[in-house]
Amino acid sequence: MKSFDVAAVVTGGASGLGEATTRALAAKGAAVTILDLQEDRGQALAAELGGHTTFVRTDVTDEASVQAAIADATGKDRPLRIAVQCAGIAWAQRTVGRGGEPHDLGAFSRTVMVNLVGTFNVLRLAAAAMSATEPDEDGERGVIVNTASIAAYDGQIGQIAYAASKGGVVGMTLPAARDLATIGVRVCTIAPGLVDTPMMAGMPEEQRQQLASGIPFPKRLAQPSDYAQLALAIVEHGYLNGEVIRMDGALRMAPR
Numbered sequence: 385m386k387s388f389d390v391a392a393v394v395t396g397g398a399s400g401l402g403e404a405t406t407r408a409l410a411a412k413g414a415a416v417t418i419l420d421l422q423e424d425r426g427q428a429l430a431a432e433l434g435g436h437t438t439f440v441r442t443d444v445t446d447e448a449s450v451q452a453a454i455a456d457a458t459g460k461d462r463p464l465r466i467a468v469q470c471a472g473i474a475w476a477q478r479t480v481g482r483g484g485e486p487h488d489l490g491a492f493s494r495t496v497m498v499n500l501v502g503t504f505n506v507l508r509l510a511a512a513a514m515s516a517t518e519p520d521e522d523g524e525r526g527v528i529v530n531t532a533s534i535a536a537y538d539g540q541i542g543q544i545a546y547a548a549s550k551g552g553v554v555g556m557t558l559p560a561a562r563d564l565a566t567i568g569v570r571v572c573t574i575a576p577g578l579v580d581t582p583m584m585a586g587m588p589e590e591q592r593q594q595l596a597s598g599i600p601f602p603k604r605l606a607q608p609s610d611y612a613q614l615a616l617a618i619v620e621h622g623y624l625n626g627e628v629i630r631m632d633g634a635l636r637m638a639p640r
């Protein structure tokens with residue numbers, strides 16, 4: 385896609401990777417709709433960026449909620465062509481705990497619901513809206529960037545729910561790209577390693593440094609801007625499709 389003079393939706397756009405992507409897209413001139421549960425942060429970011437950036441409080445697992453957010457994006461003065469999906473939650477619990485107790489089934493379901501079903505919900509509704517637009521000069525109507533995790537491949541002890549949910553996002557990428565080829569919509573997924581987001585900021589400095597030292601190169605946590613840069617590169621690169629890209633400094637996570 386050559387022009388960022390389009391409408392975009394960013395899920396989880398009020399924090400971390402989504403916030404960085406919202407900022408990067410808005411800086412390029414896109415009209416971004418932020419979809420997030422965090423009303424205060426989302427409203428503040430939209431107000432700060434001004435112009436064509438809007439916030440719609442959205443639960444990605446809820447059909448009507450996402451439809452309302454997509455309607456905000458399609459109501460702007462340019463076609464909806466970009467959807468970047470960063471909404472997600474983490475959950476850590478072993479399949480069977482030290483005391484013999486089984487993994488909480490509700491927590492497993494909730495993690496899959498937000499990370500996998502939520503991603504599919506936005507993907508299908510955003511793609512349907514993109515299908516109604518006129519294609520650009522390359523026949524392209526849009527691009528969807530999902531977020532998995534290297535846990536989809538190297539899930540650690542206690543990451544079974546999270547890894548399963550992200551494995552689903554990885555598995556969905558190629559069939560989604562194949563399904564949406566007929567309407568000229570590309571689909572790629574980014575599988576980040578360790579990124580310094582609000583989630584990580586709560587960690588003691590020593591633990592952060594220990595995590596960083598295990599990364600082959602560069603020996604630092606990724607920054608949200610690294611993710612945003614890759615998301616925008618995928619948007620611009622019209623031949624990338626159906627692919628999952630690890631962004632991890634060559635990190636392969638150990639069992640624990």
Ligand SMILES: NC(=O)c1ccc[n+]([C@@H]2O[C@H](COP(=O)([O-])OP(=O)(O)OC[C@H]3O[C@@H](n4cnc5c(N)ncnc54)[C@H](O)[C@@H]3O)[C@@H](O)[C@H]2O)c1
Pocket residue numbers: 395396397398399400401402419420421422442443444445470471472473474498502531532533534575576577578579580581582583584
């Ligand atoms: N930070 C990392 O190291 C890392 C690594 C690999 C993958 N990821 C993935 O990247 C994505 C973004 O993570 P982050 O670190 O920026 O986290 P974050 O917590 O800073 O941001 C996630 C955002 O998603 C929103 N959200 C959660 N559930 C939602 C729902 N049902 N509907 C709408 N919004 C919802 C939250 O309100 C939050 O603003 C997640 O999918 C996460 O699993 C993060």
